[in-house]
Amino acid sequence: MEVIHCxxxxxxxxxxxxxxxxxFSIKENTITGLIGRNGAGKTTLLKILGGLWRETSGEVKxxxxxxxxxxxxxxxxxxxxxxxxxxxxxxLKEILREGERFYPNWNRTLAERLFDYxxxxxxxxxxxxSKGKRSTFNMIIGLAxxxxxxLYDEPTAGMDRAVRKEMYRVLLKDYLEYPRTIIISSHYLExxxxxxxxxxxxxxxxxxxxxxxxxxxxxxxGLTGRSEVLLQWLRGKTILHQQNAGPNELYAVVKKEDISLxxxxxxxxxxxxxxxxxxxxYITDRGQGGIDxxxx
Amino acid sequence: xxxxDGTPIYLQIAEWIETEILKGNFQADEKVYSQYKLAEMxxxxxxTAAKGLNVLANENILYTKRGLGKFVTKEAKAIIIHKRKxxxxxxxxxxxxxxxxxxxxxxxxxxxxLKKAMKESGGQSGGSDSL
Amino acid sequence: MSxxxxxxxxxxxxxxxxxxxxxxxxxxxxxxxxxIVFSFNGTGSISSGQIGQIHFYSADIVLVxxxxxxxxxxxxxxxxxxxxxxxxxxFNRLSSHLSNLLFLLALSFIGGLSAYLSGYLLKVAVYMFxxxxxxxxxxxxxxxxxxxxxxxxxxxxxxxxxxxxxxxxLVQFQKVFAILIPSIIIGCLILVALSESEAIIRIGKFxxxxxxxxxxxxxxxxxxxxxxxxxxxxxxxxxxxx
Numbered sequence: 299m300e301v302i303h304c305x306x307x308x309x310x311x312x313x314x315x316x317x318x319x320x321x322f323s324i325k326e327n328t329i330t331g332l333i334g335r336n337g338a339g340k341t342t343l344l345k346i347l348g349g350l351w352r353e354t355s356g357e358v359k360x361x362x363x364x365x366x367x368x369x370x371x372x373x374x375x376x377x378x379x380x381x382x383x384x385x386x387x388x389x390l391k392e393i394l395r396e397g398e399r400f401y402p403n404w405n406r407t408l409a410e411r412l413f414d415y416x417x418x419x420x421x422x423x424x425x426x427x428s429k430g431k432r433s434t435f436n437m438i439i440g441l442a443x444x445x446x447x448x449l450y451d452e453p454t455a456g457m458d459r460a461v462r463k464e465m466y467r468v469l470l471k472d473y474l475e476y477p478r479t480i481i482i483s484s485h486y487l488e489x490x491x492x493x494x495x496x497x498x499x500x501x502x503x504x505x506x507x508x509x510x511x512x513x514x515x516x517x518x519x520g521l522t523g524r525s526e527v528l529l530q531w532l533r534g535k536t537i538l539h540q541q542n543a544g545p546n547e548l549y550a551v552v553k554k555e556d557i558s559l560x561x562x563x564x565x566x567x568x569x570x571x572x573x574x575x576x577x578x579x580y581i582t583d584r585g586q587g588g589i590d591x592x593x594x
Numbered sequence: 595x596x597x598x599d600g601t602p603i604y605l606q607i608a609e610w611i612e613t614e615i616l617k618g619n620f621q622a623d624e625k626v627y628s629q630y631k632l633a634e635m636x637x638x639x640x641x642t643a644a645k646g647l648n649v650l651a652n653e654n655i656l657y658t659k660r661g662l663g664k665f666v667t668k669e670a671k672a673i674i675i676h677k678r679k680x681x682x683x684x685x686x687x688x689x690x691x692x693x694x695x696x697x698x699x700x701x702x703x704x705x706x707x708l709k710k711a712m713k714e715s716g717g718q719s720g721g722s723d724s725l
Numbered sequence: 726m727s728x729x730x731x732x733x734x735x736x737x738x739x740x741x742x743x744x745x746x747x748x749x750x751x752x753x754x755x756x757x758x759x760x761i762v763f764s765f766n767g768t769g770s771i772s773s774g775q776i777g778q779i780h781f782y783s784a785d786i787v788l789v790x791x792x793x794x795x796x797x798x799x800x801x802x803x804x805x806x807x808x809x810x811x812x813x814x815x816f817n818r819l820s821s822h823l824s825n826l827l828f829l830l831a832l833s834f835i836g837g838l839s840a841y842l843s844g845y846l847l848k849v850a851v852y853m854f855x856x857x858x859x860x861x862x863x864x865x866x867x868x869x870x871x872x873x874x875x876x877x878x879x880x881x882x883x884x885x886x887x888x889x890x891x892x893x894x895l896v897q898f899q900k901v902f903a904i905l906i907p908s909i910i911i912g913c914l915i916l917v918a919l920s921e922s923e924a925i926i927r928i929g930k931f932x933x934x935x936x937x938x939x940x941x942x943x944x945x946x947x948x949x950x951x952x953x954x955x956x957x958x959x960x961x962x963x964x965x966x967x
Contacts, residue, residue, distance in 0.1 A: 350964060351964045369819075
């Protein structure tokens with residue numbers, strides 16, 4: 299069942315298109331990674347799905363309803379980032395209590411246990427938390443709410459690696475116990491790889507690809523070989539990325555479906571896998587030689 | 595436990611289960627871990643684990659009992675050995691051959707190295723002792 | 726969206742806002758305290774040769790100050806920091822307005838009750854600290870009168886609150902209102918001061934010189950509804966957390 303459905307969604311911010319004719323759907327009870335460079339439109343998309351912002355044109359349906367101004371969507375979805383502000387006279391325990399009052403599926407045990415595990419003090423105020431601690435607390439809210447649609451916008455910002463690992467594990471375990479539809483936008487695709495079922499890659503507000511994780515891992519392949527041989531063989535095919543790999547040697551990344559692997563081997567090229575995060579970076583590369591151009 | 599060498603996770607899961615079957619940790623007609631248990635054990639998405647299980651089911655290594663889960667088939671071990679011999683072992687041999695070519699190592703020298711390695715690991719070809 | 730769901734959401738938001746906006750009560754206390762101090766001067770006095778000076782004391786100044794407080798508090802509710810506090814939990818535009826309306830009513834009730842009682846506080850204070858002879862107090866004929874009086878005050882305060890809410894909403898809708906509305910208000914005040922505008926004085930009389938309780942009730946509630954309608958319509962497309 300499609301829990302999220304977007305068709306030709308465009309969002310204008312001033313004259314700029316934050317989202318450009320975006321179309322995709324997300325099935326129920328899946329964990330999808332929302333990947334893209336800064337400014338690709340990830341936050342915009344999530345805020346529209348969560349009902350905070352309004353789409354300029356196109357159709358957005360979350361749980362079969364338009365999210366903006368919908369009480370139903372607001373009750374069954376939650377948008378989490380590291381930036382909300384609570385007034386300073388509400389302490390953390392009180393915030394959790396409010397969460398419990400608003401969300402019918404709230405899991406108090408989980409909230410309390412996580413609260414203690416990550417060493418929060420009930421009387422602390424939200425504003426006084428460090429960035430990483432705030433992200434952790436906000437994520438606890440997202441997890442405990444057990445909303446049918448949970449949207450995490452770079453939820454691990456500021457967290458140190460150990461906490462991030464633990465958070466992913468908590469996310470997974472609670473997901474196993476109580477499946478729901480989750481979208482996580484993150485810069486740390488490598489860390490999330492194991493958790494994700496699908497990946498949605500955005501660039502400049504457009505959808506670049508929307509694939510299951512293992513297909514993304516198999517999407518491209520890296521070839522290393524003598525420059526002339528390689529370039530000749532790859533003539534006419536899209537080279538996603540290339541760089542020098544030694545004198546006369548070239549490393550090139552191409553789509554796996556564009557070439558024949560046995561033939562590559564026969565030609566003496568070394569074949570190496572390309573990680574999903576690298577694939578995303580190469581596909582959304584601005585081209586023209588990349589950052590090295592600055593140094594030429 | 596999982597490698598980040600680019601092999602899809604679901605295949606790694608399938609391989610891991612195969613190895614467990616070979617090691618005897620799962621006997622014929624015994625239930626293997628569910629996708630949720632696997633997800634929890636390896637901290638991966640349950641859908642990925644399910645995919646791995648399905649791969650094995652398609653190869654007749656596991657069979658499904660509706661509502662109960664996936665179980666090891668009687669022919670599982672045989673299938674796995676056959677598969678690995680043909681795929682993995684073959685693949686590894688090909689790699690050795692290519693590397694040998696690159697290093698200009700001749701066939702005789704390669705055979706000597708192979709025999710030495712086998713003697714050092716204590717096993718003889720054809721023997722499947724722990725199986 | 727059924728009424729039951731809407732009602733539940735409004736109720737939850739109402740209690741949440743009570744906790745969130747607690748600071749407004751502190752500002753109420755301070756506002757009324759200042760107003761009481763100002764009231765020590767008396768709201769009117771007459772001199773008569775034989776009797777001497779007669780001073781009148783009432784809660785009028787406190788009331789006017791409370792009107793202002795209600796207006797400004799309601800206006801604050803429409804600004805970004807207050808609006809953004811809601812989005813984390815369950816809300817939509819309609820339930821947000823309704824819960825704000827109810828919250829302002831509660832605020833008006835407390836402010837009104839407090840203003841009414843401050844009148845007595847004032848009189849007691851004056852009697853204790855100044856060397857006056859007490860001539861008389863305003864007549865309390867029956868509990869019904871007291872209750873009607875309090876409700877009237879509450880309704881007026883609520884009306885000012887809803888005006889503030891409407892102004893704030895309009896400003897959020899189009900920034901130009903931030904200049905337009907104060908200009909209009911100042912313009913009206915100048916006209917009143919110059920006694921040039923019959924219309925404005927008539928508006929004032931329409932609201933405040935009404936003797937029938939029922940009519941007061943209808944007039945104020947109708948104004949409140951109108952203000953909220955305008956607020957709701959103008960903020961319908963407003964986004965959160967830009």
